[in-house]
Amino acid sequence: MHGSPKGLVFAIYYPVIAAIGVPGKYFSNLAVIMILPRGRCGLSKCITQYLVSMAVTDLLVIATAVILNRIVGIYFPLSFLSLTPFCSFRIALIYAAIDCSFWLTVAFIFDRYVAICCQKLKTKYCTEKTVAVVIGTACALSFLKNTFLYFLYETLYTVNSTPWFCSIKITFYTSPAWVAYDWIFHISTPCIPFILILLLNTLTVRHILAGSGARRRLRAHSNEENQSDPEMEKRRKSIILLFSSSGSYIFFNVLLIRTFIYVQIGRVSYFAGSSINESNIILEESGYMLQFLSSCINQFIYAGTQSKFREELKKGMKYPLRHIVNLLQC
Numbered sequence: 001m002h003g004s005p006k007g008l009v010f011a012i013y014y015p016v017i018a019a020i021g022v023p024g025k026y027f028s029n030l031a032v033i034m035i036l037p038r039g040r041c042g043l044s045k046c047i048t049q050y051l052v053s054m055a056v057t058d059l060l061v062i063a064t065a066v067i068l069n070r071i072v073g074i075y076f077p078l079s080f081l082s083l084t085p086f087c088s089f090r091i092a093l094i095y096a097a098i099d100c101s102f103w104l105t106v107a108f109i110f111d112r113y114v115a116i117c118c119q120k121l122k123t124k125y126c127t128e129k130t131v132a133v134v135i136g137t138a139c140a141l142s143f144l145k146n147t148f149l150y151f152l153y154e155t156l157y158t159v160n161s162t163p164w165f166c167s168i169k170i171t172f173y174t175s176p177a178w179v180a181y182d183w184i185f186h187i188s189t190p191c192i193p194f195i196l197i198l199l200l201n202t203l204t205v206r207h208i209l210a211g212s213g214a215r216r217r218l219r220a221h222s223n224e225e226n227q228s229d230p231e232m233e234k235r236r237k238s239i240i241l242l243f244s245s246s247g248s249y250i251f252f253n254v255l256l257i258r259t260f261i262y263v264q265i266g267r268v269s270y271f272a273g274s275s276i277n278e279s280n281i282i283l284e285e286s287g288y289m290l291q292f293l294s295s296c297i298n299q300f301i302y303a304g305t306q307s308k309f310r311e312e313l314k315k316g317m318k319y320p321l322r323h324i325v326n327l328l329q330c
Helices: 005-038 045-075 084-117 119-125 128-151 176-221 230-252 254-265 275-305 307-329
Strands: 153-159 162-168
Touching: 005 045, 005 275, 045 084, 045 128, 045 275, 084 119, 084 128, 084 153, 084 162, 084 176, 084 230, 128 153, 128 176, 176 230, 176 254, 230 275, 254 275
Parallel strands: none
Antiparallel strands: 153 162
């Protein structure tokens, strides 16, 4: 595989993510986990809970999908992770982590929609207890849904009574139950989250812009137009936070959604061996590459849009450096 141009790209791309993106991702996520709960970034506890949970699931996606699956599969194909039981478990865990990441993003955007657009529901829904229930439910359902993937695969090779690698069972293509599961699997992630994110963002931004226009007209009549408006600044930051948390999801998952529609609705098969099918496989794998890249840079995007978070991050970075300097001076 490494000898082909396609295999060479994959063999280089994933180690680059691991060598550059993953350490930065871990550092950024750990910073999010350590900084946000301290409450110094001007964010509510509900927002903090969502962002921390999203950071943790992104870490899980990178650890399982990039390191344990792609890199190990390319460079260490005969490791114990390629034994059929571990292979099946690894695949189920990867997709469960991806589902958690997707649906926590949707839950966070819905929480912001309620907080901004539904003032009557806000007091009941936007609470720490509700957030904990939503996060737990989203993760539990994601893992439950992908548990079935463990039973989808069978042994590809048996060497000295040892089962190696995973192969999709033939019944997957003939059984109505598995066909239905395949549709549910792809529609629930990423199609429905994609549509919900677009819809909720549109409704939220429209509400913010309408309210901002009315507020500007009111301030113009009261001769306060040239003065700073904390409420307008808060709304502007709300829009930035929404787009920074969901924009990368929309951008980096377009290819996967396009591939699903083309394959499922267009009845295009990956397994006929034609050049068209080869291009479909490359397109799908490119979609996964972008998806994993999204998991790497989400927190960088967030850090870049939140000034208070950047300040806390700088303080956190300076703290150990000061200790190192003091030790050297001694």
